[in-house]
Amino acid sequence: MRFSKTLFTLSAAAALTLGAASAMAQKGETVKIGWVDPLSGLMAPVGTNQIKSFQFVAEVFNKNNPAGVKFEMVPIDNKLSPQESTNAVKSLIDQGVRYIVQGNGSGAALAIMDAVAKHNERNPGKELVYLNYAAVDPDLTNSKCNYWHFRLDADTSMKMEALTAWMKDQTDIKKVYLINQNYAHGHQVSKFAKETLQRKRPDIQIVGDDLHPLAQVRDFAPYVAKIKASGADTVLTGNWGSDLTLLVKAANDAGLNVKFLTYYAGVTGTPTALGAGAAGRVYAVAYAHSNMPGEVGKIANDFKAKFNDDYYTLAVNHAFALLSNAMAAAKTTDPAKVAAAMEGLKFKSFNGEVEMRKTDHQLQQGLFVTVWKKADAKAPYSVENTGYNFQPVKAYDAYVASTPTSCQMKRP
Numbered sequence: 001m002r003f004s005k006t007l008f009t010l011s012a013a014a015a016l017t018l019g020a021a022s023a024m025a026q027k028g029e030t031v032k033i034g035w036v037d038p039l040s041g042l043m044a045p046v047g048t049n050q051i052k053s054f055q056f057v058a059e060v061f062n063k064n065n066p067a068g069v070k071f072e073m074v075p076i077d078n079k080l081s082p083q084e085s086t087n088a089v090k091s092l093i094d095q096g097v098r099y100i101v102q103g104n105g106s107g108a109a110l111a112i113m114d115a116v117a118k119h120n121e122r123n124p125g126k127e128l129v130y131l132n133y134a135a136v137d138p139d140l141t142n143s144k145c146n147y148w149h150f151r152l153d154a155d156t157s158m159k160m161e162a163l164t165a166w167m168k169d170q171t172d173i174k175k176v177y178l179i180n181q182n183y184a185h186g187h188q189v190s191k192f193a194k195e196t197l198q199r200k201r202p203d204i205q206i207v208g209d210d211l212h213p214l215a216q217v218r219d220f221a222p223y224v225a226k227i228k229a230s231g232a233d234t235v236l237t238g239n240w241g242s243d244l245t246l247l248v249k250a251a252n253d254a255g256l257n258v259k260f261l262t263y264y265a266g267v268t269g270t271p272t273a274l275g276a277g278a279a280g281r282v283y284a285v286a287y288a289h290s291n292m293p294g295e296v297g298k299i300a301n302d303f304k305a306k307f308n309d310d311y312y313t314l315a316v317n318h319a320f321a322l323l324s325n326a327m328a329a330a331k332t333t334d335p336a337k338v339a340a341a342m343e344g345l346k347f348k349s350f351n352g353e354v355e356m357r358k359t360d361h362q363l364q365q366g367l368f369v370t371v372w373k374k375a376d377a378k379a380p381y382s383v384e385n386t387g388y389n390f391q392p393v394k395a396y397d398a399y400v401a402s403t404p405t406s407c408q409m410k411r412p
Contacts, residue, residue: 025331027068031323033058034092034100036085036112039077042215042242043104045268049309050103050134051075053316056303061320067327071320080104080215082111089115089128098127098335101319103134103153104241105214106184110140113149120148120412129335129342131322133315136263137184138192138403141360145407150342150361152315152322154287156185156238158401159263160192162367163236163285165401166394168200173259177208177232179223181243186211189238189263207232215242220250227251233258240264248273248282259283265372266290266312271384274372279388282372287351288314289370290389291379296350300381310383314350318363321347322356336412352398360407367401369394 038047058071076088085108120127132151180186207230265284303311326341344358354365370390
C-alpha cells in the first residue's frame, strides 16, 4: 500500500484547530473501551480479526491523538447473541467502562442501544456512549435512533444507493437474485435492493429473494441450485462471515458463473474462498478498498506484518478519530460532554471529509464500488495472501450515498 503523510495529521491539525489548551485538560488519561462481539461460533474469525484491529489501532492513536489520551480495549465475547450483549454491557459498567464499541449483528446492536439508554436514564452523571462500527440496519438511525448511539459505517440504504448508482449503467445486468441472512440487516438489503432498483433500473428482474438463518447454514448447495435454475446473471447479497464464505464456495463448486454484488466480500475467510476464479466477477460496496493510501495504508501493512492478517474494518480508525477529536473539543473524557461534542463533528479521514450528522448520529462518508482483481504494481496488496485484492471501479462522494432520516432525536 502507498504511504503519505497527509492523512494521519489528524492529531496535529485537529489540536491546532481546536486550540492547544483543549488537548491538555484530559492529557494522559486512560479511556477504557468495551468491545462486544463474537469470539466463538461460526463468526469467531471475524470477531478475532476485529478485536486485534482495535487493539492495534489503539496503540497507533496512543502515540499521537488530539486529546492526548490513552485508549485501552476491554473485550467481551457476546456469541453474536442480543442477550449476551446485554449481559456484556452490565459487566462493562461494573468494570468502570463508559465507552462501548460493537459491530457484528444489528440484533446485538439494538440490545446494546437499549441497555445503554436504560442505564443512562437511570444513572445521570454516569452515562455510557455506544459507537457502532459495523451494524448497518437503517432503523438504528431512523425509527429506533437514540442519542447515545453513533454509527461509523455507512448503513444498508447508503451502500445500496452507491451500488445501484453503479448498477444502473451496467447494461449486462438483467436478472438479479437476492440472497440474505434472515435478520434485520438481511431484510433491509432485500427491501432496499428492490425499492432502489425499481427507481433506477425498473427493467431489471428480481428472479429470487431468499432469506436463510444467520450463521447456521453449513451447505449452501441447495441455494446455489435455485440461483442457477432462476437464470440469474447477478447475485446481490448482504451476507457476511461464514454465510458469505460458504455461499461463494458452493457457487464455485457448482460452476455458477454470475456476478456477485456484495457488502462484505473483504471479511475474514471470503477472499480465500473467492480465489482466482472470482476475478472480475465479485464486487463489493464499502467505505474503503484494499490499497488505501496514506497512514491507514501503513497501518494495514504493519498489521499484516505483525499478524499475517488483513486490516479491513477501517471504521476502527473512525472510532478513535471521532472520540479523540471530540474529547479534545470537550476538554474532558466525560461521556455526556463527549457525546455532545461528537454531534456534527467533521474531520478528514481516509475516505475524504466525514461528518457525524447531528440529526441521527449517522456518519456521512464517501463510498467505493470495488472489484476482485489480481494484484499488480499499481494495486499490490495481497488480501489473505491470495495475490488478489479489491480495486475501485467507482468512487462516490458522501452526498451521493447519503439518505434521509426519519429520526426524532430525544436529547438529554
